[in-house]
Amino acid sequence: MLKALSSQFNRIKNVISLKYGKDPGKMLIHTGVAGWIMSSAAQIIGIVFNDKISKEQKLFMIPQEAADATVNIVSFLLVTQTFKHIASEAMRTGKWIPKNIKDFLKKRGQIKNLGTKNFNVLKRLEKAKVGRRTLSKYQNVCNGIDVVATTTGSVISCNLITPAVRNVYASHSQKEMIARMENGKQKNKKTDAAFPYYVSLSDFKNHSSSLKI
Amino acid sequence: MKIPRCEYIPAYNRLVKKIYNYIPSWTIQGKKTTKSLRWIGQHISSPQNRLILGATALMSQPFIDLYNKRVDEETRKVSAARTVAKIIAGTLTGFTVRYLCILAVDKMTKPLNTKRLKNRKLQTFFTPKKLPHSMLKYKQALGTIISLAVMTVTNILIDAPLTQYLTNKFVHNEKEYEKFKEFQKNLIKNNQIMGGKNA
Numbered sequence: 001m002l003k004a005l006s007s008q009f010n011r012i013k014n015v016i017s018l019k020y021g022k023d024p025g026k027m028l029i030h031t032g033v034a035g036w037i038m039s040s041a042a043q044i045i046g047i048v049f050n051d052k053i054s055k056e057q058k059l060f061m062i063p064q065e066a067a068d069a070t071v072n073i074v075s076f077l078l079v080t081q082t083f084k085h086i087a088s089e090a091m092r093t094g095k096w097i098p099k100n101i102k103d104f105l106k107k108r109g110q111i112k113n114l115g116t117k118n119f120n121v122l123k124r125l126e127k128a129k130v131g132r133r134t135l136s137k138y139q140n141v142c143n144g145i146d147v148v149a150t151t152t153g154s155v156i157s158c159n160l161i162t163p164a165v166r167n168v169y170a171s172h173s174q175k176e177m178i179a180r181m182e183n184g185k186q187k188n189k190k191t192d193a194a195f196p197y198y199v200s201l202s203d204f205k206n207h208s209s210s211l212k213i
Numbered sequence: 214m215k216i217p218r219c220e221y222i223p224a225y226n227r228l229v230k231k232i233y234n235y236i237p238s239w240t241i242q243g244k245k246t247t248k249s250l251r252w253i254g255q256h257i258s259s260p261q262n263r264l265i266l267g268a269t270a271l272m273s274q275p276f277i278d279l280y281n282k283r284v285d286e287e288t289r290k291v292s293a294a295r296t297v298a299k300i301i302a303g304t305l306t307g308f309t310v311r312y313l314c315i316l317a318v319d320k321m322t323k324p325l326n327t328k329r330l331k332n333r334k335l336q337t338f339f340t341p342k343k344l345p346h347s348m349l350k351y352k353q354a355l356g357t358i359i360s361l362a363v364m365t366v367t368n369i370l371i372d373a374p375l376t377q378y379l380t381n382k383f384v385h386n387e388k389e390y391e392k393f394k395e396f397q398k399n400l401i402k403n404n405q406i407m408g409g410k411n412a
Contacts, residue, residue: 010342013355017345020354024254027354028262034361042368078225086233095233098241115238141247143254143350151262158266159273163296171283 022139025084025146032154033077040069071165075157083153084146091142093119098141104130258353259360260311267304274300291384298379306372310363315356322352 020027044065047058090096094105095115105111105121108128113119125135241247278293322339323330330336345351364372 013339013341014343016355016358017341017343017351021345021347021351024258024350024353027350027357028259031259031354031357031361035364038361038365039368042365042373046369046373082225082229082232085229086236089229089233090236090239095236096239096241098247100247102240137251140251140254141241144250144252144257145254147253147257147262148250151257151265154262154266155269159270160277163274163277167277167281167283171281174284174288 023146024143025088025150028147028150028154029077029080029084032080033073036069036073036076040065040072043069067169068166071169072158072162075161075165076154079157079161080150080153083149083156087145087149088142091145092121093117094121094124096145097121098138100134101125101138104128104134255349258311258315259357260308260315263304263307263311267300267308270300270304271297290387291380294383294387295376295380298376298383301379302372302375306367306375307364310367311357311360314360314363315353318352318356318359322348322355 020030044062047062047065050058087096093115094102097114101121102111102114105114105124105128110124110128121138122135125138130138241250274296275293278296279289281289281292284292318339321336323336325337325340325342327337339352339355341351
């Protein structure tokens with residue numbers, strides 16, 4: 001049993017080292033999405049176990065929270081992935097290339113079709129028999145571009161797109177909620193005048209819309 | 214967990230192709246630029262990423278909330294206060310947990326051939342059998358993955374209560390400030406009236 005667990009753990013370690021050891025941008029995107037999913041799940045669990053929220057409100061808030069999470073995750077994934085993808089492609093094809101690498105390839109006559117889709121800087125460098133140190137330095141520059149692109153993408157998606165979209169969605173939901181409560185109030189007035197129900201800001205205060213981790 | 218690959222969507226592919234064609238060619242010149250990019254590639258990981266996200270969020274999100282004309286003024290203020298509280302709490306816990314997890318993984322990923330280790334089993338607990346392409350990146354990735362698990366707990370125990378506490382503090386301060394402003398206004402008004410009478 002312990003042996004099996006240990007071999008599983010070793011497999012996980014190897015997968016992580018193979019998958020993310022080379023590509024820090026990929027790791028940032030994957031852990032970012034996992035973080036969003038987990039924080040949204042925590043929010044939904046928080047609503048489910050909150051006694052201060054009525055059953056009717058829960059029925060509204062849980063889908064709202066799920067929709068909020070979807071907006072967050074989709075925008076994060078699409079924008080960040082696009083930024084990373086384009087930056088990686090530009091580095092792979094040599095559209096963006098460090099000067100020393102360009103000069104090296106020029107000297108070895110490997111510069112033809114630079115920047116086109118079929119060009120692969122790493123393969124050309126291998127063909128030109130580049131030194132290990134230069135290759136490692138070039139890969140670090142590629143990682144740097146990857147991290148900058150991923151971070152820029154996540155800043156744009158998390159701090160500009162998501163709050164703007166969320167505000168539109170939240171205000172629409174709030175209006176719907178108030179209308180629903182107003183209807184309920186009207187019904188309450190008719191059926192039980194002793195316990196009227198009023199809408200107040202506190203109805204919306206005891207739950208948080210989204211918590212970023 | 215399998216992340217869906219956007220490359221399988223044709224419309225996405227077309228968009229990426231278009232953007233790719235529009236971006237200009239760039240020969241990265243200058244030792245400083247290359248050195249900085251190399252440094253970023255090696256040292257910037259998820260904690261720093263979270264810090265950058267938090268700092269930029271403070272510069273943008275509260276203003277988006279404050280200028281949201283779809284809701285009334287009070288809701289706008291409360292929502293902006295909550296956003297600031299959420300960013301501060303989230304960034305503080307997010308950065309700290311990620312940083313500490315990566316540090317812990319670093320301490321427990323000593324190379325297998327290291328001599329004189331005090332507690333070999335613990336100090337090589339996370340060391341992979343196959344050497345990764347970059348040990349530093351491996352440690353950062355593993356630390357970040359572990360921090361996600363830790364954050365499911367800290368999210369509920371630290372993040373959420375801290376957000377609530379800070380929101381209440383900001384809203385209370387805002388109300389106090391409004392009262393003070395009202396008081397100042399009345400004082401100026403009264404002074405003007407008195408001044409008029411004295412003249």
